[in-house]
Every structure is written in structure tokens, then in C-alpha cells.
Amino acid sequence: MATLDRLFRSRRSLVRPGVLAAAALLGQAMAHAGDLTTSPTLTGDWGGLRKQLADRGVVFNLxxxxxxxxxxxxGTEHLTRDTDQWEFGTTVDLDKRWGWRGGSFQFTMxxxxGRNLGADAHIGNNLLIQxxxxxxxTWHLTQLWLNQKLLDDRLELKFGRMTLSEDFFSFSCDFQNLTFCSAQPGxxxxxxWVNWPTSQWATRIKYHPSADSYVQLGVYQVNPKYVDDEYARHNGWKPNNPSGTxxxxxxxxxxxxxxWQGLPGSYKLGAWYNTSDGKDLFFDRNHNPRGLTGLEPLERNGQYGAYLSLQQKVTGTAKGSGATLFLNFTQADHDTAQLDHQLTLGVQYKGPFESRAQDSIGFAVGATHNNxxxxxxxxxxxARTGRDTVAGGGYEYVGELYYSxxxxxxxVLRPNLQYIVHPGGTTRNSNAFVIGLKSSLSF
Incomplete structure (x- = not known):
């Protein structure tokens, strides 16, 4: 294990923006006779092996x-920073592979x-720019689960190491600013509430009353070690069950x-409850202002919240070009959540030009409120300690425009422009104008 760990870490110094060009050249070499202009992967069909494996229920994703x-x-400096992610996954259709009807298995590492621009440039933003x-x-065991469909696929049972965002408030990550990416409660x-790439032991039951509706309930382990960077560096890739739940x-x-008029939509309404105790942001254990007393915070029984996610395609065709509108809103409990609500809305347009049917344009604005x-x-x-800690009590506003x-x-090459007003929800932090480039390769 120690040898593997050293190998994982030694590779990091090699991963920089130049890897995109190198990987593209590698993909061309490995594609052989495959047509890269139509292949969904750079490495093609592996001489027919990929299709043979898929027919037998095994799909590899890199x-x-x-x-x-x-x-x-x-911020205090004008800097350039990049960060990246490798993804290695295997999906197994258990019906095709072994005749296990309705079963599927997923493994992802x-x-x-890389580096965080917001932290290095001291911008003071709430939500990540990258x-x-x-x-x-570091390495993470992101998915290790089994899903079983029953009752003519109307009922689904799922168990294993799972990320919340893959099932609850699932939302795309087309934008580069975290304000508009993945499950908003996270x-x-x-x-x-732990989103990709960190997983925890969990189970989920999902029922489809009709072809276009569902209700689902999950139970996810809450353990602070999963979101501790030091723990993740040494144990994030292990399928263990740490103490401290x-x-x-x-x-x-x-x-x-x-x-709607032949165009797809997605409407989600959700709520959550965390059985763990939470620390009150203002009151101490005696229900007095803890900023004045310096005592330990009041322990609140449980933490909770609710959310709404709306997406609707409004122009074009169901699977072709056209505009999709979205609106997301999340409210967390006022007693324990330092960021207590967030609202985002935007539009994504696929096929902006006749000759570029797969390209897209996206624009979104969002507001995140500091409690x-x-x-x-x-x-x-x-005032009591003589410190000068900055903590905003207002909104951080973010706008982003991208072309994919x-x-x-x-x-995929996705240049973007971001503008952040009142980073951290305070006027003490200067507004930030950011230019970015989000790139991805599928092998």
C-alpha cells in the first residue's frame, strides 16, 4: 500500500495543462483506424474490444x-492557477454479464x-472559482455501489459507498464556478452534505409511481473524517468505515x-434532516451571545433544510438544439448553517450555430447568503478578543458566461468569464473578475 501511495503522489507533479495536448496525441495514436470525429472517446473502440465488453455488460470510463x-x-494578488481531476470508472450491467436481472454495479476512483485561485489570491469568495x-x-474512492431494480423497474434499491449529488439534487457541472455546479445543499x-468526489456508506430507495415521476429516500453516514483533508490524503481511496460517525x-x-410541448423538463422538491447535533452560530450553552462570553456554542439537536430545482427546455427539439432554463433554490436551517440560502438561475443553449450542433453557450447568475x-x-x-476576523452578513453574487x-x-474546451460581487458576502472584499478555461477529455 505504501508503494501505491508513493506512486499516486509522484504522478501529481506531471499533471499540468500540457497534459491536454499530450493526452490528445496519445488518444490519436491509440484510436488506430477509428474515426475521432464520431467516436465519443479518444482511444476509440480498442479494435472492437470495447464493444465486445459493452455487449457483455462491462463499460470502462476514463x-x-x-x-x-x-x-x-x-484579491490581494493577480494570479493564474489550475486544478484537475482524473476519473477511472467501471460500470457493470449484471443482467448482461451474469443474468442478474435488474442489477448494476458501479466503481469509480x-x-x-492543483491549486485554488480563490485561496492563493485571497479573494475571500464563499464558493470555489474552480x-x-x-x-x-488526492485519491478518492468515489463510487462503490450496487443498484437493484424490482417490480418491473419501478422500485430501485441502492447500497454501498455513494455520493449524495449523484442521486439527490443531481445537477450538471457545466459551469466552472461552484455556485452553479452539482447538488446545491453541498x-x-x-x-x-457530501458531494462528488467524496463518498460515504449509504443506502437509497427509489420508487416510480409513473414513467415520469419518482419519490426517493436515502440514509447517508455522517462522519467528519470524510471531509477532513488530512484523513483524505491517507485514507480517501480506501473502502473503509472510519470511527467517529x-x-x-x-x-x-x-x-x-x-x-412540455414535446420538450423535456425536470422538477425536483426535496428536504433533508441530519440527526447529528449542530453548533449554534450565535448562542452559547447558556443561551447568551457567545461572542461576548467566549463559552462553547449551544448544541442544537439536528440540522435540516429544503430545496427546489427546476429545469425546462423551452425552444428547439427534445434531443437537438435549443434553450434550457433552470432555477435552483436551497434553504438551510438558520441556527447552524453559516451559509443559509442560495438562489441561482440561468440558461444553456445547445447548438448556437448550424455548423456547431454540439457546442453550447451558458449564462447564469447566483446569490449565496452569509448568515x-x-x-x-x-x-x-x-470586540472581545481584539481580532479583525472578516465575516460577511450579506450576499455573494456571482455571474458566469461560457462557450463550450x-x-x-x-x-471539450469551455472558456468562461466570471464576475464575483462582494466575495464572502461583505463589501470589505473587492469584486473579482476572473477568466477561466474548463477542459475535459474522454478516453
Missing amino acids: GYGNQLAHNFSG TDRN EVYGRGQ NLVGNY TGALIPLELGWQPN GRFADFTRQNN WLPLPSV
């Missing part, structure tokens, strides 16, 4: 993503590397996926 960003304003950064720049209460996160989601109770505590604590260019079906 991907690489890189996110580059530079701040032209905001991820490896993250969404792929975070949860420890942006607010990420200390216990504090409770269970129980999300419930209702989903409806109708067609005023925590800001009040910080002001009182600063696919020179090949397996290669």
Missing part, C-alpha cells in the same frame, strides 16, 4: 478534466491535484420529469 483561472481584479478543486487534492452545508443524513426528494447570526457573533468576538466548444466529441 476521463480527465482541467480548470484554469486568472483573476484580473479582486478519482484523483484531484469547482473541481476541493475535498483534498455548497451550503458541505460539512455533512455522528449520525445520519436523511434526504427525501420528489421528482417529476414531464414533456447574519454568524456575522453578529464575529463582530462581538472581535467540442473540436471532437471526446474533447
Whole structure:
């Protein structure tokens, strides 16, 4: 294991933006006679082996993503930083492979590397400018689960190491700013709602009352070690069950996926409850302002929240070009969540030009609110201790515009512009203008 660990770490110094060009050349060499202009992967069909394996129920996935960003304003320095992620996965259709009807298995490992522009440039932002950064720049066991369909596929049972965002409030990560990426509750209460690439032991039951609706309930382990960077560096890739579990996160989601004038939509309403105790942001154990007393915070029984996610295609054709609108809103409990609510809305347009049917344009704006109770505590604590800690009590506003260019079906280059107003929800931090490039390769 120690040898593997050293091997994993030694590779990091090699992964930089140049890997995109090198990997593309490697893909061309490995594709052999395959046509890269139509192949969804750079390495093609492996001389027919890939199709043979898929016919037998085994699909291998290998991907690489890189996110580059530079701040032209905001922060204390103007810097360029990049961060990346490798993804190695295997999906097994157990019916095709062994005649296990309705069963599927998923295994995924991820490896993250790089630097965080927001932290290095001291921008003070709440949400990551490069969404792929975070949860420890190391290897993670991201998925190791079994899913079983029953009752003519109307009932699904899932168990194993799972990420919340793959099932609850599942949302794309086309944008580079984390404000518009993945399951929104993880942006607010990420200390216990754990999104990709960090997994925890969990189970989920999903029922489809009709072809276009579902209801699902999950139970996810809550353990602070999973979100501890030091623990992740040494244990994030292991399928272990660490000590220190504090409770269970129980999300419930209702989903409806109708067609409006032949165009697809997705409407989700959800809520969650964390059985773990939470620390009150303002009151101490005696229900007095803890910024004045300096005592330990009041322990709250449980933590909770609710969310709404709406997506609807409004122009074009169901699977072709056209515009899709989205609106996401999440509210976390006011007693324990330092970021207590977030609202985002935007539009994505696929096929903006007749000759570029697979390209797309996206624009979104979002607001993330810093809990005023925590800001009040910080002001009182600063007065008592003489510190000058910055804690905003207002909104951090973010806007992002991107163009997604696919020179090949397996290669995505997505330049973007980001503007952050009141980073950290305070006017003490200067507004930031960022230019970025989000790139991905599928092998």
C-alpha cells in the first residue's frame, strides 16, 4: 500500500495543462483506424474490444478534466492557477454479464491535484472559482455501489459507498464556478452534505409511481473524517468505515420529469434532516451571545433544510438544439448553517450555430447568503478578543458566461468569464473578475 501511495503522489507533479495536448496525441495514436470525429472517446473502440465488453455488460470510463483561472481584479494578488481531476470508472450491467436481472454495479476512483485561485489570491469568495478543486487534492474512492431494480423497474434499491449529488439534487457541472455546479445543499452545508468526489456508506430507495415521476429516500453516514483533508490524503481511496460517525443524513426528494410541448423538463422538491447535533452560530450553552462570553456554542439537536430545482427546455427539439432554463433554490436551517440560502438561475443553449450542433453557450447568475447570526457573533468576538476576523452578513453574487466548444466529441474546451460581487458576502472584499478555461477529455 505504501508503494501505491508513493506512486499516486509522484504522478501529481506531471499533471499540468500540457497534459491536454499530450493526452490528445496519445488518444490519436491509440484510436488506430477509428474515426475521432464520431467516436465519443479518444482511444476509440480498442479494435472492437470495447464493444465486445459493452455487449457483455462491462463499460470502462476514463476521463480527465482541467480548470484554469486568472483573476484580473479582486484579491490581494493577480494570479493564474489550475486544478484537475482524473476519473477511472467501471460500470457493470449484471443482467448482461451474469443474468442478474435488474442489477448494476458501479466503481469509480478519482484523483484531484492543483491549486485554488480563490485561496492563493485571497479573494475571500464563499464558493470555489474552480469547482473541481476541493475535498483534498488526492485519491478518492468515489463510487462503490450496487443498484437493484424490482417490480418491473419501478422500485430501485441502492447500497454501498455513494455520493449524495449523484442521486439527490443531481445537477450538471457545466459551469466552472461552484455556485452553479452539482447538488446545491453541498455548497451550503458541505460539512455533512457530501458531494462528488467524496463518498460515504449509504443506502437509497427509489420508487416510480409513473414513467415520469419518482419519490426517493436515502440514509447517508455522517462522519467528519470524510471531509477532513488530512484523513483524505491517507485514507480517501480506501473502502473503509472510519470511527467517529455522528449520525445520519436523511434526504427525501420528489421528482417529476414531464414533456412540455414535446420538450423535456425536470422538477425536483426535496428536504433533508441530519440527526447529528449542530453548533449554534450565535448562542452559547447558556443561551447568551457567545461572542461576548467566549463559552462553547449551544448544541442544537439536528440540522435540516429544503430545496427546489427546476429545469425546462423551452425552444428547439427534445434531443437537438435549443434553450434550457433552470432555477435552483436551497434553504438551510438558520441556527447552524453559516451559509443559509442560495438562489441561482440561468440558461444553456445547445447548438448556437448550424455548423456547431454540439457546442453550447451558458449564462447564469447566483446569490449565496452569509448568515447574519454568524456575522453578529464575529463582530462581538472581535470586540472581545481584539481580532479583525472578516465575516460577511450579506450576499455573494456571482455571474458566469461560457462557450463550450467540442473540436471532437471526446474533447471539450469551455472558456468562461466570471464576475464575483462582494466575495464572502461583505463589501470589505473587492469584486473579482476572473477568466477561466474548463477542459475535459474522454478516453
